[in-house]
Amino acid sequence: MELSVSVQGAGRRPGRLTLALRYLRRNKSLAVGLALLAFLLIFSIGGSLLIDTSTRAYPLAAPSVQPPSAEYPLGTDKDGRDLLAVMVRGILLTGTVGLIAGSVGIVVGVVLGFLAGYYGGIIDSIIRWLTEVLITIPPLILQIIIASTIVDKNKVTIFTMAGVASILSWMGTARVVRSQVLTLRERTFVSVAKLSGMSNLEIIFKELMPNMLPYLAASFVGAVMGAIGATFGLEVLGLGPAREPTIGMTIRWAQFHSAIFNQWWWWVLWPCLALILIFASLSLINRGLDEIANPRVRRSE
Amino acid sequence: MKISYIVRRFLFLIFVVWTAATVLFFIPRLSRINPIRERFAEIQRSTGYAPRDLENIIKAFEIKFGLDKPLVEQYLDYMSSVLRGDLGVSLMRYPKTVVELISQALPWTVILLSVTTLLTFLIGTGIGALAGWPRSPGWVKGMVTPLMVLAAVPAYLLGLLLIYFIAFRAKLLPLSGAYTTSRFMGPELSIDFILDVSRHAILPALSLILASVGFWALGMRGMGVTVQGEDYVNFAEHKGLRQRRIFYWYYVRNAILPQVTALALAFGSIVSAGILVENLYGFPGIGSLLNAAILANDFFVIYGIGMITIIAVGVSMMLVDVLYPLLDPRIRYDRK
Numbered sequence: 201m202e203l204s205v206s207v208q209g210a211g212r213r214p215g216r217l218t219l220a221l222r223y224l225r226r227n228k229s230l231a232v233g234l235a236l237l238a239f240l241l242i243f244s245i246g247g248s249l250l251i252d253t254s255t256r257a258y259p260l261a262a263p264s265v266q267p268p269s270a271e272y273p274l275g276t277d278k279d280g281r282d283l284l285a286v287m288v289r290g291i292l293l294t295g296t297v298g299l300i301a302g303s304v305g306i307v308v309g310v311v312l313g314f315l316a317g318y319y320g321g322i323i324d325s326i327i328r329w330l331t332e333v334l335i336t337i338p339p340l341i342l343q344i345i346i347a348s349t350i351v352d353k354n355k356v357t358i359f360t361m362a363g364v365a366s367i368l369s370w371m372g373t374a375r376v377v378r379s380q381v382l383t384l385r386e387r388t389f390v391s392v393a394k395l396s397g398m399s400n401l402e403i404i405f406k407e408l409m410p411n412m413l414p415y416l417a418a419s420f421v422g423a424v425m426g427a428i429g430a431t432f433g434l435e436v437l438g439l440g441p442a443r444e445p446t447i448g449m450t451i452r453w454a455q456f457h458s459a460i461f462n463q464w465w466w467w468v469l470w471p472c473l474a475l476i477l478i479f480a481s482l483s484l485i486n487r488g489l490d491e492i493a494n495p496r497v498r499r500s501e
Numbered sequence: 502m503k504i505s506y507i508v509r510r511f512l513f514l515i516f517v518v519w520t521a522a523t524v525l526f527f528i529p530r531l532s533r534i535n536p537i538r539e540r541f542a543e544i545q546r547s548t549g550y551a552p553r554d555l556e557n558i559i560k561a562f563e564i565k566f567g568l569d570k571p572l573v574e575q576y577l578d579y580m581s582s583v584l585r586g587d588l589g590v591s592l593m594r595y596p597k598t599v600v601e602l603i604s605q606a607l608p609w610t611v612i613l614l615s616v617t618t619l620l621t622f623l624i625g626t627g628i629g630a631l632a633g634w635p636r637s638p639g640w641v642k643g644m645v646t647p648l649m650v651l652a653a654v655p656a657y658l659l660g661l662l663l664i665y666f667i668a669f670r671a672k673l674l675p676l677s678g679a680y681t682t683s684r685f686m687g688p689e690l691s692i693d694f695i696l697d698v699s700r701h702a703i704l705p706a707l708s709l710i711l712a713s714v715g716f717w718a719l720g721m722r723g724m725g726v727t728v729q730g731e732d733y734v735n736f737a738e739h740k741g742l743r744q745r746r747i748f749y750w751y752y753v754r755n756a757i758l759p760q761v762t763a764l765a766l767a768f769g770s771i772v773s774a775g776i777l778v779e780n781l782y783g784f785p786g787i788g789s790l791l792n793a794a795i796l797a798n799d800f801f802v803i804y805g806i807g808m809i810t811i812i813a814v815g816v817s818m819m820l821v822d823v824l825y826p827l828l829d830p831r832i833r834y835d836r837k
Contacts, residue, residue, distance in 0.1 A: 229646065333520045336814050338773035341807045345525060348795060348803060349532035429655055433777055436657060437795055451661070455781075460665050461676075468665060472658050483653030487646075 230488025236481030240291055240474075247288030256285035257445045268466055275466035278457045281445060287470055290447040294428060294478065297358050297446070301365035301427030306420045308366075309373025314404055316374070317381025327378075331371050339368045339426070340433050347439040356441045361434065365427035372426070373419040380412050414493035421486045428478065447471045447478075507823055514819040519580075521811040525804055526579055530572060536800035537562045540592045543798040566590070588805035593797035599805035602790060607772075607809075609679060610779065610786030613702055614771035617709040622764050624710065625717025630753050632718060633725025636744065645718050652715030657777040660708035664781070668704060675701050677783035705782045709775060720763060724756040731755070758829050762821050769817025773810045 214222075224231040247253070255261050259279035266276040274283040316327040334342075343364050350356055384390060385408075393407050409416075434440055435448030442449070450471040454460075459467040529536075537559050545551045552558055563569045566589070567578055582589070588599035625648075631637045632645045651659075668676045675681070680688070680697045688694065728734060729752065737751045767774070772787055779788030787806060794802035 333517055333524070336517050336811055336818065337521050337524070337807075338770055338810050338814060340776060341773050341810050342524075344791070344795065345528055345803060345807055348800070349529050349534050425653065432655055432657070436777055437780070437792055439795065451658075455661075460661075460669055465665065468661060472661055475658055476654050479653040479655075480650045483650055487649060 227488050227491055229484045229491065233481050233484030233486075233488055236477055237485065240295075240477060240481060244288050244291040244295065247284075248292060251282075251285050251288060253285045253289040256282040257289040258443075261285070265462075265464055265467075267464075274470050275464075277450070277453065277467050278459075278464075279453070283450075283466065283470055286445045286450055287447075287474055290445050290450055290471065291474055291478070293358050293444055293446045294431070294448065294475075297362045297365065297431050298424040298428040300359070300362035301369045301431075302420055302424035304362075304366035305369025305423035305427070306373055306416065309370035309419065309423070310377050310416065312370065313374040313377025314381055314408075317378040318385065318400070318404065318408075324378075327374065331374055334368065334371055339430055342368065343430055343434055344437065344439065347434050350439075353439070353442045356439070358441055358444055358446065361431045361441060361446075362427070364434065365430045368430065369423045369427050372422055373416070376415050376419050377412065380415055381408060384408050384411055414489050418486055418489040418493055421482055421489065425479065425482045425486070428482075432475065447475050451475075510819050510822050514815050517818075518812055518815045521815070522580070522583060522808060523576075525807045525811070526576055529800060529804070530575075534800070535559070535563075535568075536592065536798070537566075537568070539798040539800070543796075583808060588808060589801040591794075591799055591802050593794065593799040593802070599802050602802060603787070603805060603809060606785060606787045606790040609784060610772060610775060610788065613705060613779075613784065613786060614709070614775050615768065616702075617706045618764070618767050618771060618774075620706070621710045621713050622717055622760070622767070625714040626721045626757065626760050628714070629718035629721025629723075630725055630748075630756065633722040633729070633756070634748060634752065635729065645715070645722055648715030648718050650715070651711055652713060652719070654712060655777065656708045656712035656775075657781055659711050660705065660778050660781045663704050663708055674704055677701075679783075679785050701782075702784075705775070705778050705784055708778055708781075717760065717763075721756060721760055724759055725752060728752055728756040761828055762825065765817050765821040765824070766814075769814040770810070772806075772813050 224234070259281055262272060262276040262280050262282045264276065264280050265278050266272050268275040272282055272284065274287060276282055277286070312327050316324040346364050346367065347356075350360065390403060390407055393403050398406070431440065431446075432448040432451075435446060435452050436455070438452065440446065440449050440452060448471075451468070454464070454467040454471070457464075457467075459465075541552070541555060541559065560569075567575060570578070586600065588603070591597050591599050591602050594602060628641070628644055628648065631641045664676060668674050679701050680694065681701075684697065685694055733755075734747065734751050737747045742751075775784075775786065776788035776791055778784075779786045780792045783789060787809075791803065791806050793799070794806070
C-alpha cells in the first residue's frame with residue numbers, strides 16, 4: 201500500500217478506499233483472489249442464513265441421488281443430503297479448519313521465528329533443528345500417523361482436523377520470519393530504537409512487525425492453504441470427520457459410493473468445483489501479497 | 502570440497518532420520534493404541550468374526566511381537582531392527598513382512614513418480630524460463646498465472662476430473678489399475694505389457710504433472726528475472742552474442758541452479774508425493790498399500806511406510822548439499 205501513496209504524491213490526497221481500489225486495479229491477482237473469496241464467503245455465510253444447513257446438509261434430509269432439479273438445485277447424494285446445503289456448510293467448515301490451523305501456524309511461527317532470529321544462539325539452533333526434522337517428515341505421512349491413532353472415526357470433529365493440521369502449519373512462517381528478522385535486525389532504524397531505550401518487545405512489535413506485514417499475510421494464506429490441503433488428503437483417505445459434511449468428506453463419500461461409475465456426476469462435480477475455487481482464490485491472494493512483499497516479481501509483469 | 506564436510510553432513514542425516522524415527526515410534530505408543538486389538542476390531546467389523554478368547558489371542562501376539570516389554574526396551578528393539586532393515590510384520594497379510602509388502606509396491610511408485618517428476622521439471626522449467634525471458638511472446642508470459650492457480654489445486658481433484666471426462670465419458674483411457682488384469686497374470690517383461698502399463702499410467706501421470714508444473718514454472722521465472730539483471734548477462738549482450746547463446750548459456754545455465762536443488766528434493770519425496778493419486782487410480786504403489794493399511798488398521802505397515810519416506814527425503818537432502826558445489830562453482834564449503 202505504501203507504494204500507491206508515494207506514487208500519488210502532490211495534489212489532493214484521495215481517500216484510503218480509493219487508493220486501495222486503485223492499487224487493486226494494478227495488482228490483478230490480489231483483486232481476482234479477493235473477489236473469489238468474497239463470492240465464497242457470501243455463498244456460504246449468506247447460504248447458512250437462507251437454508252437450514254444443520255439438518256439439510258446431513259443424511260436422510262432428502263430423497264437419495266436426485267439429479268439437480270428445481271427443488272434441489274445441486275441434486276442430492278446417496279445418503280440423502282441436499283448438496284446445496286452440503287456445499288454451503290462444507291465451504292464454511294473447510295474454511296474454519298483452514299482458519300484455525302492457519303492462525304495457530306502464524307502465531308507459533310511468528311513467536312518461534314522471532315525467538316530464533318532476534319535472540320539467536322542456542323534458541324536459534326534448537327528451533328532450526330526442530331524445523332529441519334519436521335520438514336524431513338513428509339507432512340501427509342506424519343498427519344496420517346497422528347490421525348490414525350484416533351481409533352473412533354465418529355469422534356473426529358473438524359477441530360480434531362484443525363489440530364492435526366496445526367501441528368505442521370508453522371514451519372514455513374517460522375523460516376520466513378527468522379530470515380526477515382535476521383536482515384531487519386541489522387538496519388539502522390533498529391539500532392536507533394535500541395539506543396533510544398526501547399525494550400526488545402517494543403522493538404519487535406513497533407519496529408519489526410510492521411515491516412514484515414506483507415510477508416506475514418502471505419505466509420498466513422500459505423498456512424491456510426496447507427491446512428486445507430492436508431485435511432483434504434486425510435479426509436480422502438478416510439481419516440476425516442465421518443459425520444461432518446466438509447468438502448473433503450463429500451468427495452470421500454462420492455468416491456466411496458463410486459459416484460462416477462454410477463453417473464452421479466453432480467455429487468463429484470460441485471465439491472471439486474468448490475475446492476478448486478477455494479484454492480484458486482487463496483493462491484491468487486498469496487501471489488498478490490507476494491507482489492507487495494517482493495517488488496522484484498513485479499518487474500517481469 | 503572436503504571429505505570432512507561430507508562426513509559431517511552424513512552424521513547430520515543420521516541424526517535427522519533418527520529423530521524422525523523416534524517421533525514415529527513414540528506418537529502411536531503415547532496414544533495408547535493397541536495395534537493388535539485394533540486389527541481384530543477391524544476384522545470383526547468387516548467379517549463379523551469375533552474369536553471367543555480374544556484377550557488371550559491379543560496377549561499371545563503382544564508377546565510374539567514384543568509389545569509387552571517396557572517402552573524403553575521396545576524402543577531399543579525397534580531401532581536395532583530398523584538398522585538391520587527389518588520393519589516388522591504386516592498385520593493384514595500376516596506372515597508377510599512389511600519390507601516384503603513395501604518392496605512389492607515401491608517399484609510401481611518409483612517408476613510412475615520418477616517419470617512424472619522429471620517431465621514436470623522439464624516442462625515447468627522450460628515454460629518458466631521462456632516466461633521470464635523479455636523477448637518471449639505475451640501468451641507465454643501469461644501462462645504462468647493459470648499454471649500457478651492449477652498448482653494450488655490438489656492432484657487428486659485434477660485426477661478426479663480427468664477420470665470423469667477422459668476415462669469415463671470419452672472412454673479414451675483405462676479407468677484404474679496399472680495393467681489389464683484380464684490380459685496379464687502379473688507383471689512380465691514384454692513390449693505388450695509395458696505399453697499396457699503406459700496406457701494405464703497416462704492419467705495418473707497427467708494429474709500429477711498438471712498439479713505441479715506451475716510450481717516449477719514460477720520458481721524458474723523468479724530466478725530468471727533475477728539473473729537478467731546480472732552484469733554477466735548485460736556484458737554478454739553488449740559483446741553481441743547471439744540471443745540463443747545468451748538464453749541457454751548465460752540465462753538458463755545460471756537460473757536453473759535452485760531448480761536442480763528442488764528437483765533432487767522432489768526425488769526424495771517421490772515415495773509420498775503420489776499417495777492420493779495412486780489411491781484414486783488404484784495404482785498398486787505405496788499409496789494404495791498405505792490406504793489398504795489404514796483401512797485394515799495395519800499399523801506396522803503404516804509406520805514402515807513412514808520410515809521409508811523419511812529415509813528417502815533425508816538421503817536426497819544430503820545429496821543436494823553434497824552435490825551442489827559441483828553444479829555451482831561459486832559455492833564452496835570449508836575453503837580457507
